[in-house]
Amino acid sequence: MAFGSASRLGVSLFDETPPLEWVPGISVEEKESIIKAIYRQVLGNAYVLESERLVVPESQLKRGEISVREFVRQVAKSELYRSRFFENAPRYRAIELNFRHLLGRAPLNLDETRAHSTILDTEGFEADIDSYIDSDEYQSTFGENFVPYIRGYKTEAIEGLVQFTHFFQLVRGASSSSLKGDLAGKQPKLNSLVIQNIATPVISPASSGATFRTPAGAARTRQGVGAGDDGKVYRVEVTGYRSNAVNRISKFRRSNQVLFVPYNQLSESYQRIHKQGGTIASITPVN
Known part of the structure; x- marks a missing residue:
């Protein structure tokens, strides 16, 4: 991506x-x-x-x-x-x-x-x-x-949106250190997420996301209308949305979009956003 x-x-x-x-x-x-x-x-x-x-x-x-x-x-x-x-x-x-x-x-x-x-x-x-x-x-x-080099946010390096969100638990910006200043310290950050194959919120490091840690139980149970049996609904912010179509004389931009996506449709939505030229700015569960 x-x-x-x-x-x-x-x-x-x-x-x-x-x-x-x-x-x-x-x-x-x-x-x-x-x-x-x-x-x-x-x-x-x-x-x-x-x-x-x-x-x-x-x-x-x-x-x-x-x-x-x-x-x-x-x-x-x-x-x-x-x-x-x-x-x-x-x-x-x-x-x-x-x-x-x-x-x-x-x-x-x-x-x-x-x-x-x-x-x-x-x-x-x-x-x-x-x-x-x-x-x-x-x-x-x-x-x-x-x-x-760091590449875990690119589609060729991951299987879908779940792995995309896991990457941001390890890397929060180009200057982030593997251990120093990390709230998790030396404790595993992905073990329970990988075991259950669940997504985790992705928040801009410019905001509180720089110190964000996934709370216990986050994204593990069905919540919200249309959540489905496999998880809750996520709020996905997309910025810089534009067409990637090669047959257009000029690429068009649309205003930022907010999508509400059931857990079991996250990977499908990730692929669609990527193909359409979107930039995912944050992924957070709907409470």
Whole structure:
């Protein structure tokens, strides 16, 4: 899904910044920018001291001895990453952060999180890191030389609107940190949502959404007229709505729209809004 610069979801910087690629002949300054971008993505916007940087792998990358993908692997397997996001966090919090840092999205479903939990049980931490970086998804999306980036709001990275809402529990704007300043702290944010496959409110980080946490029981029971058996009704705000039709001389804009969508129609509505060029500004349950 393409988001305009006026998007209130806090993803405009992600959407407007092209992916970084390591190519032969880049300058020393460009190499340093890519290395810093890797630290920023893999370590979830955490501040990295000069003494904490991986000097030897950095040197290998600069000399062309390893690829960006292998440097990402080194950072994700480092004591710096392990101490921050694995040893000091509950298992399912660590898993959801691995998805954010290494694949740029939230887990799609319970099967994905269980699969990684099994790898941790049977093969250990480093094997689990390898399972993300050696996956077909990583290879087809980032390859050897692209820096991983946040992409969990795009249709090609998710299955539907439920996963779209889960992404915003992990990332609240381009400057958001994986742990620092997060009300959830080190506790899992998606575990119960993934288990029950339920959507969660998405509110602009410019408002109270910056500190929003899904309340217990939210979006779990039937509420409201037309809610259906699978959930409640959601209020979906759409902005920048315009036609994507290629046979039009000019694209038209309509005023912002508010849709009331039953839970079991969320994914269908998400696809329709995307095809029509809309930008989802917020998703909140109707009380």
